[in-house]
Amino acid sequence: MKRIVAIGLTLVISLVGFIFYDYSRFYDGRLHLVFCNVGQGDAIFLRTPGERNILIDAGPNDKVVSCLTRHTPFWDRKISLVLLTHPHADHFMGLSEILKRYDVLSFATEKLENKTLGYKVLMKEVSDKVPKHSYVYAGDSFREENGLRFAILAPTSSFLLKTSPNNMIGENSEFGSLITLVSYGSFKALLTGDSQKEELMDAISSFKLTSVGILQVPHHGSKTGISKEILETLNPGTAVISVGLNNRYGHPNPYTLSLLKDSGVKTLRTDINGEIEVISDGKTFGIRESN
Numbered sequence: 359m360k361r362i363v364a365i366g367l368t369l370v371i372s373l374v375g376f377i378f379y380d381y382s383r384f385y386d387g388r389l390h391l392v393f394c395n396v397g398q399g400d401a402i403f404l405r406t407p408g409e410r411n412i413l414i415d416a417g418p419n420d421k422v423v424s425c426l427t428r429h430t431p432f433w434d435r436k437i438s439l440v441l442l443t444h445p446h447a448d449h450f451m452g453l454s455e456i457l458k459r460y461d462v463l464s465f466a467t468e469k470l471e472n473k474t475l476g477y478k479v480l481m482k483e484v485s486d487k488v489p490k491h492s493y494v495y496a497g498d499s500f501r502e503e504n505g506l507r508f509a510i511l512a513p514t515s516s517f518l519l520k521t522s523p524n525n526m527i528g529e530n531s532e533f534g535s536l537i538t539l540v541s542y543g544s545f546k547a548l549l550t551g552d553s554q555k556e557e558l559m560d561a562i563s564s565f566k567l568t569s570v571g572i573l574q575v576p577h578h579g580s581k582t583g584i585s586k587e588i589l590e591t592l593n594p595g596t597a598v599i600s601v602g603l604n605n606r607y608g609h610p611n612p613y614t615l616s617l618l619k620d621s622g623v624k625t626l627r628t629d630i631n632g633e634i635e636v637i638s639d640g641k642t643f644g645i646r647e648s649n
Contacts, residue, residue, distance in 0.1 A: 384431045385409060389506060389542045391572070391636040394425035395628040395648075398578065398602030398609070399448030402549060403429055407542065407640075408502040410438040414538065414549060416452035423455050425633060439464045440488075443536040443551030445472035445527050450480055457487050464490040468513060468536055470527050494536065496561065505543060505640060511561035512537040512553065535576075537561045543640025547572035548592065554582045562591055571595045571643055572636055575618070575625075578602075579610020589621040596624045596636075596645065603629040 390405040396417030403426055404412040411430055416422045437460050442450055445467070456462065465488045471477070484491065499509040513521075513534035522529045535551035537558065548570045550558060558576060561567070573594035576583030578601045597618055601609045610627065618625045626634050626647065633648040 384429075384434070387504070387639075389540075389545070389636075389638045389640070390429060391540065391547055391638070392425060392429050393574070393598050393600055393628055393634040393636075394422055395633045396421040396425070396452065396600075398605040398607070399452075400443070400551065400578075400600045401425060401449075401452060402574070402600075404540065405429055406502055406506050407504045408506065410502070411436065412439045412441070412508070413437055413456065414441045415443055415449040415551070416440070416456055418448040418451045420452055420455040422452040423459060426456070426460070428633075429635070435460050437462045439466065441465075441494075441536065441538070442467040443538075443549075444468060444534065445470055445477050446552065447472075447474070447476060449551070451476060453480055454483060457483050462488045464488065464492070466492045466494045468495075468534055469493045469515075469518060469525055470522055470534060471525055472527050496564065507539075507541040509539045509541070509565075510536060511539055511548075511565050511567070512557050514560075517557060517560065532556060539565070539567065539570075542638055545638040545640055545643055546570040547574070547636065548594075549574045550576040550583070552577040552583075555585050555588065558583070558588060559585075562588065567592065569593050571638070573597045573623075575599045575610070575614065577609075578605075578607070579614045579627075580607070581611040581613045584614055584617060586617060586621070589617060589623060594623055595643075596626060598634055599625065599627045601627055601629050605629075 392403040394401040399418040400415040401417035401422040402414040494510045496512050496514045501507050518534045521532045535553040538549040540547045553576045579599040599610050631647040635646040
């Protein structure tokens with residue numbers, strides 16, 4: 359009997375210790391910005407200072423679930439917002455698994471569709487399971503009481519009309535992709551999805567954006583996403599490339615890597631550095647890598 363009691367007490371103490379450990383990690387009043395290692399695709403998770411969970415894109419598979427599991431307390435099964443930058447499979451396929459395991463409160467994307475069956479099935483799941491859906495455009499934003507700001511810089515409705523007049527992705531080589539600026543105090547991170555140079559330059563110019571701490575290199579480091587002028591204007595502290603190992607597209611492009619190197623920008627890649635977590639208190643930021 360004493361042995362059973364001792365074992366029970368040990369288990370209770372271990373559980374309490376585990377809960378306190380998780381609480382100290384996930385309720386620290388800081389911004390946690392995680393570039394999930396999902397292979398050739400994008401999935402970015404934010405644990406906000408106000409303890410909200412936000413997901414930008416969900417990658418091509420269920421690897422995004424493991425990423426969220428590592429960066430949320432086990433008792434928290436709510437995602438305040440899922441933001442889809444554009445309807446390409448390497449950005450949205452993992453969302454089906456998220457919808458099975460989490461309560462998603464809100465879904466937002468650009469007004470752009472994909473003819474594939476996979477996208478249509480996903481949108482039906484979103485419609486059935488997510489209570490709030492919306493289209494977002496340049497100028498839309500929201501704030502948390504503690505100072506976090508989440509702003510959409512692109513695309514504009516006119517850019518979407520010009521590049522995809524029928525609201526279908528792939529009508530032209532240039533297409534709209536959501537560009538998001540995350541600000542917390544003096545810390546700024548620019549998240550670019552699969553945007554290309556013209557759209558990114560328009561966003562930078564329209565919002566008079568300069569100097570960001572973190573720059574997500576557009577379109578997995580492709581040649582069409584970035585330029586010397588963009589890097590000189592943004593002067594990023596660190597650039598992050600979400601990319602799969604030995605992918606068939608040749609991402610990141612050697613030209614892009616050369617631009618970053620010549621500009622003196624520290625560059626991290628999910629195919630080399632694994633999961634990349636940026637942590638900020640609103641003044642400074644640090645980075646954790648997890649292979």
